[in-house]
Amino acid sequence: MRTLLSLAAILLALASAPVRAGEPAPPSDEVVSDISTREIAIKSNFAGIEILIFGSVDFSARPAPDTGTYDVIVVIRAPGQALVARRKQRVAGIWVNGPGETYPSVPGFYAVLSTRPLRAITSDETLKSLGIGLGNLDFGRSAKTDPAEQTFRLAVIDLKERQRLFQEQDDGVTFIGRSLFRASVDLPVNVPIGRYTANVYLLRDGQVVSKNQSTLEVNKVGFERLVYLLAFRYPFIYGLLAVVVAVVAGLIGWVAFRRE
Amino acid sequence: MFQVYLPIAEMSVNLLVMLGRGAAVGFLSGVFGVGGGFLLTPFLIFSGISAPIAVATGANQIVATSVSGALAQWRRNNIDFRMGTVLIVGGVAGALIGVLILKVLREAGQAGLIISLTYVVLLGTIGALMLGESIRAIRRARAGKPSSGRKPGQHNWVHGLPLKMRFPRSRLYISAIPPLVIGSVVGLLTAFLGVGGGFIMVPAMIYLLRMPTNIVIGTSTFQIIFVTAVVTILHASFNHSLDVVLAFILAAGGVMGGQFGVRAGQKLRGEQLRALLALLVLAVAIRLLFDLVLKPADLYSIAPVLTGA
Numbered sequence: 001m002r003t004l005l006s007l008a009a010i011l012l013a014l015a016s017a018p019v020r021a022g023e024p025a026p027p028s029d030e031v032v033s034d035i036s037t038r039e040i041a042i043k044s045n046f047a048g049i050e051i052l053i054f055g056s057v058d059f060s061a062r063p064a065p066d067t068g069t070y071d072v073i074v075v076i077r078a079p080g081q082a083l084v085a086r087r088k089q090r091v092a093g094i095w096v097n098g099p100g101e102t103y104p105s106v107p108g109f110y111a112v113l114s115t116r117p118l119r120a121i122t123s124d125e126t127l128k129s130l131g132i133g134l135g136n137l138d139f140g141r142s143a144k145t146d147p148a149e150q151t152f153r154l155a156v157i158d159l160k161e162r163q164r165l166f167q168e169q170d171d172g173v174t175f176i177g178r179s180l181f182r183a184s185v186d187l188p189v190n191v192p193i194g195r196y197t198a199n200v201y202l203l204r205d206g207q208v209v210s211k212n213q214s215t216l217e218v219n220k221v222g223f224e225r226l227v228y229l230l231a232f233r234y235p236f237i238y239g240l241l242a243v244v245v246a247v248v249a250g251l252i253g254w255v256a257f258r259r260e
Numbered sequence: 261m262f263q264v265y266l267p268i269a270e271m272s273v274n275l276l277v278m279l280g281r282g283a284a285v286g287f288l289s290g291v292f293g294v295g296g297g298f299l300l301t302p303f304l305i306f307s308g309i310s311a312p313i314a315v316a317t318g319a320n321q322i323v324a325t326s327v328s329g330a331l332a333q334w335r336r337n338n339i340d341f342r343m344g345t346v347l348i349v350g351g352v353a354g355a356l357i358g359v360l361i362l363k364v365l366r367e368a369g370q371a372g373l374i375i376s377l378t379y380v381v382l383l384g385t386i387g388a389l390m391l392g393e394s395i396r397a398i399r400r401a402r403a404g405k406p407s408s409g410r411k412p413g414q415h416n417w418v419h420g421l422p423l424k425m426r427f428p429r430s431r432l433y434i435s436a437i438p439p440l441v442i443g444s445v446v447g448l449l450t451a452f453l454g455v456g457g458g459f460i461m462v463p464a465m466i467y468l469l470r471m472p473t474n475i476v477i478g479t480s481t482f483q484i485i486f487v488t489a490v491v492t493i494l495h496a497s498f499n500h501s502l503d504v505v506l507a508f509i510l511a512a513g514g515v516m517g518g519q520f521g522v523r524a525g526q527k528l529r530g531e532q533l534r535a536l537l538a539l540l541v542l543a544v545a546i547r548l549l550f551d552l553v554l555k556p557a558d559l560y561s562i563a564p565v566l567t568g569a
Contacts, residue, residue, distance in 0.1 A: 250324040
């Protein structure tokens with residue numbers, strides 16, 4: 001409900017934004033956007049969250065309404081992580097991890113939402129140059145033509161898609177009326193922490209005419225943050241505390257259940 | 261409802277399911293005098309928790325169950341503290357080696373495989389040996405012959421070793437080397453598999469050292485507290501793989517289950533207990549073997565790159 005209210009407020013603000021007089025007219029239409037939740041707090045009850053990206057296409061710079069085909073592509077991306085992909089092979093009847101491929105920077109989360117299938121919106125070259133689409137992620141290393149390496153790349157995408165950490169939604173962006181649009185994304189429970197970027201591209205007849213970026217912080221808070229920080233900054237103390245807690249739990253259990 | 265987020269495992273689990281698992285393992289731990297980790301670690305891995313986190317967290321929860329287990333054993337005067345101390349000295353040395361081996365294997369992406377293989381070989385061998393022995397013991401008991409548990413006059417090669425120590429509680433005068441070796445092997449397994457190691461320590465002490473069964477169980481539970489505590493701290497320090505929230509949930513369930521387990525165990529005869537434990541151990545080994553031999557649903561896997569630091 002709060003999300004809806006804030007959405008309504010922002011849409012209202014967008015709609016009533018005055019035309020900037022005196023400034024030179026922007027070269028083309030403009031897109032503005034925002035995210036329903038700028039900060040996502042991972043607490044003990046965290047079970048994933050749905051975020052809403054919404055915005056408006058500003059046609060005010062245009063003297064007359066235009067008839068081109070407008071499309072919006074929303075790309076949400078978490079910071080990259082180094083990953084190794086391995087393939088199992090049979091050795092003496094047992095399935096063993098064989099040689100793998102290392103990728104220096106695989107986005108921890110990556111979602112592409114669009115008004116229509118990406119291929120229908122624009123050319124492969126444009127998508128490639130913008131790095132939009134699961135097939136156009138470079139994972140921090142240049143794509144080889146080596147088919148063996150390609151299968152690893154596809155396996156990474158497939159595994160991440162099944163973990164819902166990679167998403168592609170052809171109809172994820174919906175226009176409300178002529179200029180307002182919204183897109184909702186489910187962040188699964190296993191989302192990595194960090195500063196996410198949400199890039200919103202406005203395309204007209206296959207050409208990017210405007211781009212808008214906003215950020216989103218995903219962080220552990222409260223007790224979860226304390227545990228996480230202790231575990232990684234003061235691991236020895238963390239381990240010691242864990243032992244103390246366990247000993248106390250054991251003592252309590254013994255006292256509580258003791259029968260003489 | 262009842263979903264709890266685990267800050268290190270970075271996943272959400274059902275509180276009641278995890279409490280139940282902890283309780284089930286705690287119960288078995290109380291019945292048999294084993295840490296129960298050989299059940300808990302696979303259970304956690306089946307829940308989708310990564311093997312290193314399962315190992316470290318399992319070790320931490322065993323600290324809790326073995327504290328209440330050891331207190332119950334202490335009240336019954338079943339702990340040989342002197343023997344326990346010798347076992348702990350060996351155990352800490354083994355734990356260090358185990359944590360370092362696991363670290364190296366993780367970086368090579370082979371930790372899961374080697375952990376499973378070790379489980380299969382160890383549990384399979386021990387389960388089969390124990391089952392054979394306890395079936396023979398049950399048959400002897402049915403035939404009305406006296407139990408052949410401990411023969412004080414009988415000596416084996418263990419008695420020829422130097423560094424002899426007196427262990428009054430166990431009524432033993434033996435070399436400190438076998439308990440040191442047993443302790444270090446168990447410490448290594450604790451670090452490596454997230455097990456208390458009772459399943460190897462209990463038979464080794466009964467058959468090799470010829471300690472009385474009740475004192476073996478008490479002493480094993482006592483030393484498990486210290487070795488699992490050291491392993492918890494080492495894994496937290498070297499591998500950052502300890503999830504306290506998960507450990508606490510499992511421990512809460514485990515402590516409750518353990519109390520009922522100790523009482524249930526007293527109603528069973530020694531050889532029946534051993535036969536049941538043997539069957540359980542074999543079942544886990546077979547399950548793990550199947551997972552290694554059957555073609556996996558996913559040939560590919562991804563893992564974060566672990567730096568050598």
